[in-house]
Amino acid sequence: MTQFIQLTVYGLANGAILALAALGFVLVYKATRVINFAQGEFLLAGAYAFYSGWVLLGLPLIAALLFGVAVAVGLGVAIERFSLRPLIGEDPIAVIMVTVGLSAVLKATVQLFYGTTPLTMPKVLPAGSISLAGAHVPLDRVVAVAVAALVLSAFSAFFRWSRHGVAMRAVADDQQAALMQGISVTRIFALAWALGAVSALIGGILLADISELSQNLAGFGLIVFPVVILGGLESIPGTIVGGIVIGLVSQYAEGFSPGASQVAPYLLLVLILLLKPHGLFGQPRIARV
Numbered sequence: 001m002t003q004f005i006q007l008t009v010y011g012l013a014n015g016a017i018l019a020l021a022a023l024g025f026v027l028v029y030k031a032t033r034v035i036n037f038a039q040g041e042f043l044l045a046g047a048y049a050f051y052s053g054w055v056l057l058g059l060p061l062i063a064a065l066l067f068g069v070a071v072a073v074g075l076g077v078a079i080e081r082f083s084l085r086p087l088i089g090e091d092p093i094a095v096i097m098v099t100v101g102l103s104a105v106l107k108a109t110v111q112l113f114y115g116t117t118p119l120t121m122p123k124v125l126p127a128g129s130i131s132l133a134g135a136h137v138p139l140d141r142v143v144a145v146a147v148a149a150l151v152l153s154a155f156s157a158f159f160r161w162s163r164h165g166v167a168m169r170a171v172a173d174d175q176q177a178a179l180m181q182g183i184s185v186t187r188i189f190a191l192a193w194a195l196g197a198v199s200a201l202i203g204g205i206l207l208a209d210i211s212e213l214s215q216n217l218a219g220f221g222l223i224v225f226p227v228v229i230l231g232g233l234e235s236i237p238g239t240i241v242g243g244i245v246i247g248l249v250s251q252y253a254e255g256f257s258p259g260a261s262q263v264a265p266y267l268l269l270v271l272i273l274l275l276k277p278h279g280l281f282g283q284p285r286i287a288r289v
Contacts, residue, residue: 005135007251013141013210015247016148020203021220022227022239023155024196030172030234031192034084034095038103039200040221045106046072046201047208047217048114051121061124068201076197080190107218118214125209144206151202152240155195159236164191172234223250226269232279241280 025039036042046068053059053067083102087095125140125147159165170178171188179185200221207217227246231238246265253264272279 001133002135003255005133006137007255008248009132009135009137009141009145011248011251012244013144013247014250015244016145016152017203017207017220017243018223018227018247019152019240019243020148020199020206021224022231022243023152023236024199024203025224025228026231026234026236026239027168027192027196027199029228031168032080032084032189033092034099036196037096037099038106039196039224040218041103041106041110042072042075042197042200043204043207043221044110044215044218045075045204046197047204047213048110050201050205051114051119051208051213055119055121065205068205069198072197072201073194076193076195077190080193084193085186085189103218107215111215116215118212121208121213123209124205138210140210144210147202147206151199155199156236164188168192223265226265226272228279229269230272230279232281235279235281238279238281 028036049071050068054064125143128139129136167183227242231242250261254261
């Protein structure tokens, strides 16, 4: 029972961070129909941007976080403006290959400036452990779940009640109709990339704090694909459910057999594609021919 509680807490923490990373993926896809294969590298770049502000520049925690947000927003807008916007109307394969190349460029840039050795960063989340139903669980993972839930709630409120959030939903539903209502689709595209980079920044900081600041953060982003396939490529609530399910399945598999957590998400991905290809919350698209 003690091991089950520990695995559950670890799984929920990983799932919450996965949900943040998947949220950025879904935002970009809903608004622009671009599958972003560089989402893992967005986690990596965000974590190192925060490290630069907090450790290298010596900024206070809040100022370092704002510095990281500014870098993430600038990165997202620049990528949309100079890499993706010129490809509007081009073959989807060309756009996908650009995001694949973008992932290599981001990873190489981080290696160029920071090297490949894991870096030491002061902890953001509280250290120590707490007792939960007789099991000792790390306090930082419990707080990571709370922070991720708070951020996801803030994003959900933004999409539901803010003017720009409603505009993003309108563009996701029908770009032509949104244009006729005076909504700048290109501006919404840039906003989607910027918000995707910010959600990846927060996920990267949490992940670096509970594990380590290294190149391995990009590999964690690969698990985003099972999450979004499970939840549905266009569903924001689906990212939360998908992240929690994949996080828990990975940890329970690791408890059953060491190393199984590396395989379990992808086995689940194959099963989802066979049984429910559009995901739990996705909408099947029907075309008349």
